[in-house]
Amino acid sequence: MKVLITDDDLTTRLTLGLYLKKWGYQVLEAASGPEAWECLNRPDAPSLAIVDWVMPGLSGPQLCRQIKASASVIKPYIILLTARGERRDIVQGLDSGADDFMTKPYHPDELRARVSVGARVIGLQGQLFDMNRQLEDRVRERTREVERLLRHKEELLQHLSHDLKTPLTPLVSLLPELLRQEADPDRRQMLELMLDGAHNIRSMITRVLELCQAGSAPLRLNPGGEDLRALANSALEAFRHAIPVGSRDLCNEVPAGLRVRADVASIRQALKHLFDNAVKFTPDRGRIVVRAETGPDAVTVAVQDDGLGLEPHELPLIFEPFHKVDPSRHHLGAPGLGLSIVKTIVEQHGGRAWATSPGLRCGAVFYFTLPSESS
């Protein structure tokens, strides 16, 4: 182990050096504070330093403070060796960052013992450092493994959903043919139930695939951004065809002139899921409004309905995949993926998604943010 002796007195350096070499240490010498500082910052620096108090350039305590304030991960163990022996000197020396304190004249046995304490501490520090590094390596390795498994799971889900579409084709195609020619009411009902089931499976598969794909393709962003009102309008228009005419009031109250940085196709998809969600939980002749307001660096978009609403404890969970608020909503045919798709898309844009509701049967508002084009 390397030990640095820092003292402006040559005799002290030589005597100390002789002892330390006798005890098996490799000795380096510095005659001033700056010289010691330079030596301690070398790549292969000594790990223990015996430092005098009064030195030209930089005093012992000043050197200690400089070392403790430095950015290096492993710092040397410092023994202040000085003729000052008052209690306040000891306190000041240790407070400045020294690890130990000895007064001159010293007894060689005591010095040997204190240096070996230092060596022990340095050894433990090294072990701790190694263990830490090993742990960090392990965390990195495990994280990579978890990421690999997650990717694998996603690919599996994607392949499975994809492969299910082909065998579903005969059901979706042939059941309507049978139904078309069936006159018996009971048999018609049976066929209708089967067809409903097939359609539900189809909608689930489509959404699982959408969720797998959301956020994986790079965003296509146009310079100058997109007009949010026009974007909301195109999403609303595309959606209007999917619901019975006049059943719900769909309103676009996004102010004109708001520009957002957005991938048109994915934000339209996100809005479609929010409308779909709102329609599902809003009774006939309900009202669904999309509005937006601009903040310091983002635009907040809100889709408000006057439907079923949510209880406060449900609000943080609804964006989780496959989460359904309560079993009674199963009949509404929601596979519980729409809002997760919204969240994934919005987060890819650097925004966030959340919901508020005054309570059950009081409606709900679903929000998301998008970076505004000026930001």
Added chain:
Amino acid sequence: MKNVMVVDDDPGVLNTIDLVLRRHGYTVVKAPNGHLCLEHLRQGFRGVVLMDIMMPGLTGWETIREIIAANLLDNILVCMLTAKASPGTEGEGLEEFVFDYLPKPFDNVELMSMLDNAIECLEP
């Protein structure tokens, strides 16, 4: 004539489309792979070719390349059946030879309206 050739390696899909279309007055030719599709074209098939993209052996896109190479495009229009959400990049450059795409599983109404559009283009 409402002539349709269905090219799909999945017997379930192949027979389903055959059944549905025959019941609605179409004449259907079945081809379980790309090679048989080419064979029917050489024998003079005229009409709409409804082709699956993902097939073992010749894929849908490879079959289209063969059709172009053999100069058999004259009396047909090609519609693609796809299980993927988007047609993918494999067929880049071949889009102009495809009349329309239909994602699986499809509604019969969608299928027949696409086929009728194609047939109308083919023989106005």
